[in-house]
């Protein structure tokens with residue numbers, strides 16, 4: 001047991017999620033954090049076993065590969081109404097801003113390639129839990145990120161670990177993969193006090209962590225901007241730290257974040273890594289907002 005949880009145990013506390021006296025998170029609440037039993041194509045949402053793209057999406061992405069011409073289903077909703085309900089008026093850490101249940105746009109991935117051929121730069125996306133119907137999950141993420149309940153990363157990282165290492169035929173089976181947290185801009189890091197993605201990544205894979213990305217552009221009032229401007233802002237805002245640009249070459253990565261919406265932040269991270277020669281990039285998120 002972690003020291004902080006042991007102290008709660010010793011001196012008594014209330015469940016942060018339901019108020020029940022006893023543990024930091026009671027067993028009844030904890031039982032709700034079970035990984036989903038399936039994955040989906042990151043572009044169209046068609047269910048599959050491993051979170052990879054439908055063949056057509058993947059082959060269109062690379063252009064030269066043969067496409068089977070199959071449209072892989074509906075697209076993820078490309079939200080252009082992403083007004084931040086948190087009152088913070090920004091979302092520069094990319095993921096959905098779940099404060100007060102508000103959903104936000106992380107910029108959107110350019111799908112102008114037509115059909116089911118978005119410009120995704122990552123190869124796979126593993127989602128741990130369904131965000132949509134799970135009010136407790138939404139509440140927990142909000143407490144974790146915005147109400148300084150930092151220790152909730154111990155709870156939230158569990159379904160991520162189970163999902164990632166439980167999946168067969170994925171990057172999880174490979175050796176020498178490195179886990180990279182989605183970076184926060186240092187201004188935001190200072191305000192929040194921690195990078196939620198880094199805390200989660202540390203729990204998921206403490207021995208294979210590489211905090212090698214940085215966010216250079218501070219996207220203030222991102223949610224108030226028009227979609228085209230948000231997309232422009234996101235482009236090139238994340239890059240590989242100078243010390244790691246050579247190290248990244250030919251390696252496989254898992255980019256970790258708490259919540260993804262359209263996947264554009266993961267795309268930015270994957271683009272930065274692949275620009276430095278990374279051979280495979282998988283996203284791993286706690287939940288995805290549809």
Ligand SMILES: [Zn+2]
Nearest residue numbers: 015018026029
């Ligand atoms: Zn509880």
Ligand SMILES: [Zn+2]
Nearest residue numbers: 041044054072
């Ligand atoms: Zn698809």
